[in-house]
Amino acid sequence: MTLYSAVRDTSCYCGPSLTTGPGFYVPGDMCTRKCGGNSTEICGDYYMLSVGNLANYQGQIVNNSPANLGYRGCYQEGNGKLALQGYSTSSNSMTVPMCKSYCNQLGYSMAGLRNGNQCYCDSVFNGGQLLPDSQCNTPCSGNSTQFCGQTYTLSLYNSNATTYGAAEAAAAHQSGWEGCYASSLVSGKQAYVDYQYIATNDLTPDFCKTTCAYFGYSYAALGAGYACNCGNTLIQTNRMPDVNCNSACRGNSSMLCGGPNSIDVYQIAKSYTPDTSALAAKGWLGCYGNPTTGTPLSSYSYSDNKMTPQLCQTACKQVANYQFSAVSGNTCTCGNTNAGVLVSPLVCKNACAGDNAQNCGGSYAASVFNTTVGIDHADNNKPAGWYGCYKEGSGYRALSSYTFVSGSMTSALCRKACAIRGYAIAGTQYANQ
Structure with a gap:
């Protein structure tokens, strides 16, 4: 346990015991340098320390607000490398809950915030030493009451301390949802390119899943609100938080179908095989x-x-x-x-x-x-010599050499009248012509 602190110029030192070694105490008025963070306080002097006893320190070390649940401390990043390397993003709306949510959805156990608007995720910490909370004092760009690290310094959290993580994201989507992924999986021909349909105004998750099921595929990928892709292999790289799949479906604006640069991927249940009974006439x-x-x-x-x-x-x-x-x-x-x-x-x-x-x-x-x-009705109740049913063009008579009208018209009567006059073709129209 750290029981003592000491300050010298811009540096802070901590330790469990006070050992003078070859040094010695000097009069207090020899420590004259004002502290950089508070000019009313003294922070040692050249080669001299202002020493304090922490046994009775009552200051708040950790912010225990709901947003700060899972807080692990303020950490300096390692020399020349990121402390959390699994996933990173930046946003002008960044908050502590947002970063924890992202990391938990992507399966990482730790979330770290830096520079007010940056979020980093990983399950392995490659950082440096623990620093005082005061060194992570940059307000979050999305909520100035929260703190999001500092330059090369992370506010570190356990990602499972979130109210909207992997389980909640899955519950917010239809069954079979595998997650939100970068659309580069499609554009790079890595997955879901076996069949593509640009559904324009039809696309919904059900439409795409049913379409892919009809063509025998196991997975459906929806992107940009209007595109449906199908495939048989689930690729789990380039996973993204579900907030990136934010495009309204063209077929139902209350639903989401991927994003401008991302795809919602679903596994297809056999129940999505479409009912084609209204389409499947014979042939x-x-x-x-x-x-x-x-x-x-x-x-x-x-x-x-x-x-x-x-x-x-x-x-x-x-x-x-x-x-x-x-x-x-x-x-x-x-x-x-x-x-x-x-x-x-x-x-x-x-x-x-x-x-x-x-x-x-x-x-x-x-x-x-x-x-x-198909069903052929060509010869039903048609007399011998019947050629077929013809539609005349606008303003044009197909047979114009002879015509007569009779309330007792039959095909036999018409054919006989035309044959007597030497014509080879006869046609009846309007039941009486």
Whole structure:
């Protein structure tokens, strides 16, 4: 136990016993140098010490405020190296609780503050000697009533003395949250780059997790409020405090989806496999986003306010036996080449015009089907020689050589009338023409 203190000029000395050795006491008036911190006090003189007995010292050594829980002391950093080297950050809003929270979230046992705005974390202390608390007297930039070290001097704390640490951060996020990480894991191609979808206005944690589950991935990473990435390997380097994942989700502004330079990473439960029953009509191949130009299928298209996947499949098969059909809203497109980009089935969420129990594409995306296994109504109740159903162009008559109107119109009557006059093609319209 230190029982004595001595000051000389700008230096302070401590010890458990007072040993004069070859020295000797001199008259008190020979100690004349004023203390640098208080000119009304005397701090020894050249080669002379002002000695004090600490047995009855009543001064407050440790600040016992709630923010100061876990305080270990004021420490000088080691010669030429940081005392805590695991993680560091700086902020103009720095406080003692903030630094302890950061370090605890990142799994470090110690938190140290320096220069008023700097926070350092580690579980190994590489610092120097213990100093008086008065040497850590720089007010914290985020709360001037707290102290955050000094130059090359740390206010040192146990990080578990915090009200918001690793457990609280996990509880503030959806289940499966693995933490907030630097987005360099994605940009550097280290993790979560097996599949990427820029979800624009759709992104939420559930959207990204369900998307990644649909494509068979184990982890989902959300960044900048709009980006969803998937992968199968959890990389636990470059962990950051959850405050860095502060971007509102485009799909729900009350939720957070990573940050400008960070990603929220989730492990995906099997329960997140999406329900595609509203999409998966017979022959469904998936939800495809539009390519750079055009639509996934582009050989033929038409619109109908009663559009369904089955109607579109039938139309594409009837028109030219196309291999693929695609529906988006009330529009059907056909083709033999699918130029679309496979995206989350959650994107194809628009109800079909002809059946609101089914989904028909979405924003800049279409539900694509294989017509070879579709439902073909081409020959139901159609007479021999039937070519198909044709939509006339605006202001244009497909068959204009002869026409007549009858309240008793049938396909047989129309064909007979046209054949008598030597025409090869007949067509009926509006039930009576």
